[in-house]
Amino acid sequence: MRRFPHGHFRPGKKASGMAGWIGKKGEESPAFEGNGMVIIGADSEEFILLRHRFYTSIGSLVPHCALLHLHRYSYAAPAARARWEAFLRCVKSTALENGGDANEKFAFREASRDWIIQIGNRGLDLSSEMFDDGGYFGVGLYLTPEPVSINSVMSSVVDGDGLRHVLLCRVALGRSEEVVCGTGQSHPSSKDFHSGIDNLKKPTRYVVWYHDVPIRILPLYVLSFKVDFRNRGLLQKVPVKGPSSPWISITHLLLVLSKFLPRPTICQIKKFHCEFKERKISRQQLVLRIRQVTGDKILRDAIKSFQDKRAAAARLASRTKD
Template identity: 35%
Template sequence: MVNEIAEEDHQESVTIAKDEIPHAASSEDDEIESGYCFDNFLKNDLIKLHESSSDYSIIRKGFFSGMGETLSKSIKIVAIHKTSYSGFSAKAQAENFQILKKAVAEKCGGDANVKYAWYGGSRDEICEILTQGFSWYTRTTENQNRYRNSVCFSAAKFSFGSVLSSKVDETGLNHLLLCRVILGKAEVVTAGDCNGRFHPSSPEFDSGVDNLSDPRRYIIWSTYMNSHILPGFIISFEAPFLRDGGTIKTRSPWLRFTTLLSMLSRRLSPSEMASLEKHYKDFQEKKITKPQLIERIKEIAGRQLSPTIFSPYTNKKLQGCSGGK
């Protein structure tokens, strides 16, 4: 079913031959049985892929290609499941996705700009997405409901961003949902642009990206979130550095700024990275203090990233005036 994960941007993600809806039946390489921790997946008619299958190998390669060499060594993929589209609602959703894809293609001159993209969340949220679709509400860090105006995805070759958004379940696993998304004609959308918006800026556009030439984030507005998104696979993995409250642990008590830049470069746009580097230069020249630098990094990177990156270093020194740390 899955042919390739290409390197080029216009073919950056998993490609389905002839753009068909995946067949409900499993192949000889697929395992119908799964472990206890995946009972919720089986209840949603998911099929566990065998490690020897081509689908498994290609998705695994795409996942690790967006992680970087260092982090890839500390992650273990436990299972990959695929949607069967055997249920009435799932089948209707897949068929509706194809109809909308053709409509957007006609609107955009023949290309619907369909991409594969990662979404990170909790296991329960992902299961709910499979059965009910994306919710109009999302849970905040204060455990309160907040009205959702959009859904943010990581591009296929930047899986690290969604890994940081995933949640550890009671079995110690994290989960990512690999979806197909209809981008159509995209416009640049910054973090501030999302406030109070639930749709594109004009009928000319269909979705948002952080950068037109090399997007790392895709924005599907809430008005389209259950029509322009089609879940396809779930990848479950062990990531020890994300445990204990979602903090990244390292052997060193020092946070190298070059390491931080490498981590954030998979999540932020080029303009945001340039802003980060400017603030760091100001810190080196003693124009701003260490707390000010950290706060500005948090503002640029997003509050959802700050616990992951900064928690181990809250009481440590952030070296910056020498040694490139």
């Protein structure tokens, strides 16, 4: 399971930046502090890496979607820490029932400002009307898999300040069963399953049954953003591909460079990549900045390493066919 930088799953860890941080373009951060959340400063490594991860997952929507604020649930108060520990116990028991694998995933969920505050104060309270997901894929709480997080972004609602919000959650799915649309299923069909899913091969919804919501889902972050739908027609076009060369794409380059460079340098490159995705810098400027922070020798070594692995994989595939 892919993790966040610096062990950010630890409850009670102090946030980077100051509580009075002002966001981009002079906009004040949503008033979530004091509700079991801490704000993450825009210049912190945590913010940069989460922003890059978010932008990578929403693809072609990035030029129309500006991430402005990031908050993390702290789990520092006794009641919140108890919810954290209940989740960890669920992960452990699910793993024992599933051959050692709790099938943990990261997933997104659109959320209103009121619901976000409620979660910080009381957790995922089942008594709230905010839980109504319509029952289309069963009676449970629906989460969006990270690769299709754009669905949560597009389903989010605008608050009084013109902001939209999504939760980034950690979820212990265990063994998932495909839920037949319209059946009104409200619990596992047998003891062999822990959760539901709309499509086993290409999931767009994870379904956590209501009785499991408080222990199987752990909200981690609140991402607050604005979306410009004035150019909505642009979203219907083929997704814009990221910068690439005959040798390697930027996405693959980042994966390879992470083996050559320290974390702060990788973070800096991801910041440049985000600026490119936001159309703040050109492709040429992005490439130049990457060269400046890595140096041409390391860049050549990284590209060669990628080429060698790709060639080896091609040879192996060829022998397998023969």
